Amino acid sequence: MKAHVVTYGCQMNEYDTHLVQSQLVSLGADLVEDIDSADFVLLNTCAVRGKPVDKVRSVLGELRKEKQKRPLVVGMMGCLAQLEEGQQIARKFEVDVLIGPGSLLDIGKALESNERFWALNFRDELHEHIPPPPQGKLQAHLTIMRGCDHHCTYCIVPTTRGPQVSRSPDDILRELDMQLAAGVREVTLLGQNVNAYGVDQGARLAGYPSFADLLRMVGASGIERIKFTTSHPMNFTEDVAQAMAETPAVCEFIHLPVQSGSDRVLRRMAREYNREKYLTHIAQIRRHMPDAVLYTDIIVGFPGETEEDFQQTLDLYDEVGYDSAYMFIYSARPGTPSYKHFTDLPREVKTERLQRLIAKQKDWSARKFAGKVGTVQEVLVRGDAYTAGFLEGHTRGQHPTVVPKAVGAEGAGIYQVRIDHATPHMLYGKVVDAQGRPLEELPQFTPEAAALSSPLQML
Ligand code: 5AD
Ligand code: SF4
Numbered sequence: 142m143k144a145h146v147v148t149y150g151c152q153m154n155e156y157d158t159h160l161v162q163s164q165l166v167s168l169g170a171d172l173v174e175d176i177d178s179a180d181f182v183l184l185n186t187c188a189v190r191g192k193p194v195d196k197v198r199s200v201l202g203e204l205r206k207e208k209q210k211r212p213l214v215v216g217m218m219g220c221l222a223q224l225e226e227g228q229q230i231a232r233k234f235e236v237d238v239l240i241g242p243g244s245l246l247d248i249g250k251a252l253e254s255n256e257r258f259w260a261l262n263f264r265d266e267l268h269e270h271i272p273p274p275p276q277g278k279l280q281a282h283l284t285i286m287r288g289c290d291h292h293c294t295y296c297i298v299p300t301t302r303g304p305q306v307s308r309s310p311d312d313i314l315r316e317l318d319m320q321l322a323a324g325v326r327e328v329t330l331l332g333q334n335v336n337a338y339g340v341d342q343g344a345r346l347a348g349y350p351s352f353a354d355l356l357r358m359v360g361a362s363g364i365e366r367i368k369f370t371t372s373h374p375m376n377f378t379e380d381v382a383q384a385m386a387e388t389p390a391v392c393e394f395i396h397l398p399v400q401s402g403s404d405r406v407l408r409r410m411a412r413e414y415n416r417e418k419y420l421t422h423i424a425q426i427r428r429h430m431p432d433a434v435l436y437t438d439i440i441v442g443f444p445g446e447t448e449e450d451f452q453q454t455l456d457l458y459d460e461v462g463y464d465s466a467y468m469f470i471y472s473a474r475p476g477t478p479s480y481k482h483f484t485d486l487p488r489e490v491k492t493e494r495l496q497r498l499i500a501k502q503k504d505w506s507a508r509k510f511a512g513k514v515g516t517v518q519e520v521l522v523r524g525d526a527y528t529a530g531f532l533e534g535h536t537r538g539q540h541p542t543v544v545p546k547a548v549g550a551e552g553a554g555i556y557q558v559r560i561d562h563a564t565p566h567m568l569y570g571k572v573v574d575a576q577g578r579p580l581e582e583l584p585q586f587t588p589e590a591a592a593l594s595s596p597l598q599m600l
Contacts, residue, residue: 142252144170145179149196150187152370153302153331154219156282157245158185160272161218164248181214181252183238186221188297190472194221194230201234214238214252218245220301223261226475231259242287242302246270263288263303271316274323279521279553281325285313285355286332290342291373293400294411294479295440295471298333305334305341310350310358317362326555327366327521330359335369336376353384360388365555366521366537367391371398371438375413379425386429392537393430397422398438402457403450406443409483416457423461434464434509434538441498442471442491444483451494458501464509464538466502470495507565510540517573518542520558522550530585542568547580 144165148158161183162172173179182204187193197217204215216238221227223241231239238251243263251258268287275281289298290305320328332338339349350358359367367390372381374397385391397419401407404415426433439454458466470491473480513536520542522534532544532552542558550556550572559577562569571579 142168142170142181143173143179144181144183145173145176146183146185147176147200148185149193150185150189150219152282152329153284153333154185154187156284156331157219157242159275159282160270161185161240161245161248163272164246168249168252170252180212181216183216183218186217186219186227188220188224188227188301188474190469190474192472194226197221198230198234201230201236205234208235216240216251218242220297223301224297224476228259243267268306268308269312271312271319274316274320274325276323279324279326279523279555280329281320281327282329282331283313283316283320284308284331285335286338289333290337291334291375291413292411292478294409294482295443295474295477297474297477300476302333305337307332307339307341307346307349310348310355313355314358314362317359317364321363326364327368328359328364330355330367330369332369333371334373334376336372336378336381340376351378351380353378353380356381356384356391357388360384360390364390366519368394368539370396372396374399374419374422377422379429382422382425382429385426385433393432394434394436394538395426396436396438397426399457399461400438400440401443401446401450402454403446406446406450409445410440410443410479416453420457420460434540435461436465436467436539437461437463438467438469439498440469440471441494442486444471444473444479444485446471446486446494451497455498455501458498458505462509463502463505465506466498468495468498468502503565510563510565510568513540513560513568514563515560517557517559517577518568518570519555520544520570521555522553524553530583536568540568541566542570544570544572545585546583547572548583549580551583 146158146162148154184197186197207213214237217231217236218240222239237257239259241261244260246267247260286307288303288305336352338352338355339346399419400410473485518536520534520536522532526533526543530546532546534542536542544558556572558570559573560568560570573579
């Protein structure tokens with residue numbers, strides 16, 4: 142069987158795609174890059190906003206047409222699969238395999254079945270399952286918990302992914318050891334709300350460390366870089382900032398979604414914190430890590446958001462001075478409390494606010510990227526950049542970075558880079574040695590140079 146998996150949505154979905162792909166390979170499938178040559182196409186879907194749902198609908202429409210031309214099995218997994226909305230879409234587009242986020246290990250049974258196969262249970266085995274490490278990659282994801290115990294009024298995730306279940310520290314460390322042995326050097330710990338690790342449905346699990354202690358444990362494993370996402374401000378504690386600061390492998394990078402700067406809106410979102418409490422966390426982070434890179438998520442145009450509420454969000458952006466933000470227009474999702482109880486704002490109001498917020502984000506990002514010029518950053522290089530002769534990677538603070546290849550820095554690895562130029566989205570620099578001296582650059586590849594050295598030119 143030739144299988145192709147398409148991933149939409151968040152890093153959790155990327156991890157789940159990897160898990161399912163590993164299962165498929167162990168069942169004898171070949172993973173193919175080209176969707177046209179696949180006889181099993183699986184869409185790993187996202188349901189958090191309307192747009193990714195529309196995208197899945199249109200891709201399924203194409204696949205239904207394709208099914209009339211050749212033998213093709215179509216599958217759907219991920220958050221949308223768990224919802225009644227997704228199941229209706231699946232019926233309409235004749236989806237053969239439907240697997241909810243708690244039933245990923247049923248993929249084998251699904252492929253054995255000759256008829257339509259739907260699996261929507263939340264199975265405990267999933268939490269103990271350790272997928273094989275990614276091969277030939279310096280970066281890996283590691284899920285430390287699934288589901289979410291919060292009930293933000295706009296969010297469909299507690300419905301699609303169920304209540305929070307933390308994975309055991311033994312399983313986490315075992316998975317990490319396998320990743321380390323496979324050459325992974327940066328791990329991102331994943332969960333809907335990592336700060337609540339080890340406290341499921343309000344009860345602390347015996348033998349489970351706090352998230353801060355888990356960071357310390359992972360930091361002692363020998364992995365060189367640790368990142369994590371996402372944090373909920375409600376469960377953030379100063380101990381996390383302290384663990385980050387005192388554990389060298391933990392990157393000085395934190396993604397702390399605020400969603401809104403207005404207390405009135407935060408209350409209607411049921412976020413369980415207010416602006417003042419949020420700013421206290423920011424102050425704690427800055428106290429322990431003055432140079433921490435801060436990202437956030439913001440929703441604009443939540444039902445009932447006034448111009449004054451929105452101004453408070455803009456003010457908060459300036460007060461924190463975020464390095465960057467993921468910004469979303471509120472999307473009314475069937476099945477959420479805000480969909481049921483609140484009236485959506487007009488589209489023009491929401492898009493106009495988003496434009497103003499994007500302008501603010503661009504302004505701050507440009508300043509923050511420019512501020513890195515002249516500094517030395519540790520860059521994880523993934524491999525060749527788009528331009529020949531250059532490498533691409535990212536800093537501990539997640540800034541995309543490009544460097545020319547140099548002697549001793551010819552491919553993937555972790556290097557020290559002196560930044561000498563910045564745009565609002567990219568840092569450019571040179572790899573330096575321990576004394577800060579630039580390494581000797583390799584001759585850069587240009588089309589002219591290639592033409593000159595081609596055998597045809599020599600004739
Ligand atoms: N509308 C818009 N944005 C949403 N998010 C979650 N639900 C919605 C929604 N209904 C955003 C939040 C969250 C991120 C993953 O997606 O900002 O942090
Ligand atoms: Fe959704 Fe809130 Fe849970 Fe995040 S914390 S997944 S926004 S319910």
